[in-house]
Amino acid sequence: MKIFKRILLLILAVLTVVIIYNYPKLNLLAGYSAKNTASSVFLANRTVAFTDKTDNNFSPVNLASNKVDNKKKIATSSAFGLLTRKAIYREGLGSVLMLTEEDETAPYLTPKRLFVENELAYPYGNTSQKDTIFKNIDYQQLKKSVDFLFDSIHKTRAVLVVYKDQIISEKYADGFDKNSKILGWSMTKSILSTVYGIMQHQGKLNVDDKAPIASWKNDERKNITIHNLLQMNSGLEWNENYETISDATKMLFLERDMTKMQENKPLVGTPNNTWNYSSGTTNLLSGILRSQFKTHQEYLDFWYTDFIDKIGMNSMVLEADLSGNYVGSSYSWATARDWGKFGLLYLHNGNWNGEELFTKQWVDYVTTPTPGSNGTYGAQFWLNAKNKFKDVPKTMYFADGFQGQRVYVLPDNEMVIVRFGLLNFDENEFLKGVLKSCNQ
Structure with missing residues (x-):
């Protein structure tokens, strides 16, 4: 029994050292995942499932678990439950990682946009181009x-x-x-x-x-x-x-x-x-x-x-x-x-x-x-x-x-x-x- 306890303590000690050593990396891992998820979902209008399957599916980012609060427009990412990062979407400024809870409600300025509608074809407008066939294009x-x-x-x-x-x-x-x-x-x-x-x-x-x-x-x-x-x-x-x-x-x-x-x-x-x-x-x-x-x-x-x-x-x-x-x-x-x-x-x-x-x-x-x-x-x-x-x-x-x-x-x-x-x-x-x- 004493040997078992010593082995268990040794395992716990090793795990503690591993976690402490890798904690800064977990911070970055969860940070990347939270920021990318918030931007993908709230800015690019994709789903969490799509983002996890495509954008966040590479190692080690795929080790984080993600969820979103659609009302508050916040993405939360957890690295093995040991560390959690949050990113908030701000209209006009995109998503940003929060560093304190106060960042969720902090005031911010937004850029004033200039949207001009015209009937011009792309690229000088957004209407369809006339069909053009170039003889020199294969x-x-x-x-x-x-x-x-x-x-x-x-x-x-x-x-x-x-x-x-x-x-x-x-x-x-x-x-x-x-x-x-x-x-x-x-x-x-x-x-x-x-x-x-x-x-x-x-x-x-x-x-x-x-x-x-x-x-x-x-x-x-x-x-x-x-x-x-x-x-x-x-x-x-x-x-x-x-x-x-x-x-x-x-x-x-x-x-x-x-x-x-x-x-x-x-x-x-x-x-x-x-x-x-x-x-x-x-x-x-x-x-x-x-x-x-x-x-x-x-x-x-x-x-x-x-x-x-x-x-x-x-x-x-x-x-x-x-x-x-x-x-x-x-x-x-x-x-x-x-x-x-x-x-x-x-x-x-x-x-x-x-x-x-x-x-x-x-x-x-x-x-x-x-x-x-x-x-x-x-x-x-x-x-x-x-x-x-x-x-x-x-x-x-x-x-x-x-x-x-x-x-x-x-x-x-x-x-x-x-x-x-x-x-x-x-x-x-x-x-x-x-x-x-x-x-x-």
Whole structure:
């Protein structure tokens, strides 16, 4: 009996150590699940069952159990009953993880949207396009290339191909259609970059200026420019690792104000000479944008009134942290067609149906390779400058999000291609096939 008790105590001791060691990971696990569930259910109008079966079905997130309160619009996720996280949906701001019970009833501002109804066809409106057959398009080849991503392996949700402003291919997985909002993840970084481009065009800021961070004024970080931050080339310390507890995961799942983590990091490299991909940098840039406006309301509104709603991306919702900052690193939702409009804005060099939101110079700026990135990164956009995708023009550039969310801009081909899914894929093979169908 004594031996049995000792063995039992030993087992309990081991379990206690395991739980204590893994508790921070459980916090992130439950946090991811709660946030994703709240956004999927209350923002994208999916069911909990669908979300659990698709979005939350990978290890270790699938170990959490989820439930929602439809009246309060709260999602609760439990990790083995040992730790529980809650996320609340706020109209106009999306979902956010709660850190205290008071967050449930805390007041908040919402962005003022500008919805303009017109009878124009896509992309300048939302009515149906006239049937257009391009003689140089091999539609069978195009269908084959798109269908390639819709097998059981690739877990693709949506593909949209736009050529000369005409949708020439559009396909959705079961459970999705042209009205489905889909999370862009880090494609949001390209949205943020565009806001900078518009503000620069309007004379509201200059990206070559020193970053207006008071805490950097008296140390070696004082020479970091907004340009350095946009290129992820500030030299600041940052750990972008989603497989463990890192700067990135702590920021997204534990911080009230996500703009501050990167600000508080030391300089470990040289500005303009130390490229390091950092979601913290993008959220710092979101905070800098907020400081350019007299009021919080103006900051919330500008992204929509002068950009998103202006080009008819009316399905888009930018999610904010508990402090009211848009999470520019990670959280924006929109339909595939609206993401296509975003790509077309760049294809047309910032001109939207006759109105100039930014110039060709801004396009040149965001597609200029960052020193140290080996030609793969610009200003919050990814590049093909060194032919990483060998069968695709070097001039192609794209917004890139976790699990293979993509908006490709192909200026040489007058084409924008959108892809959403749950897994990365052979991008070169897919793009090669689509381009092969276009006999220019």
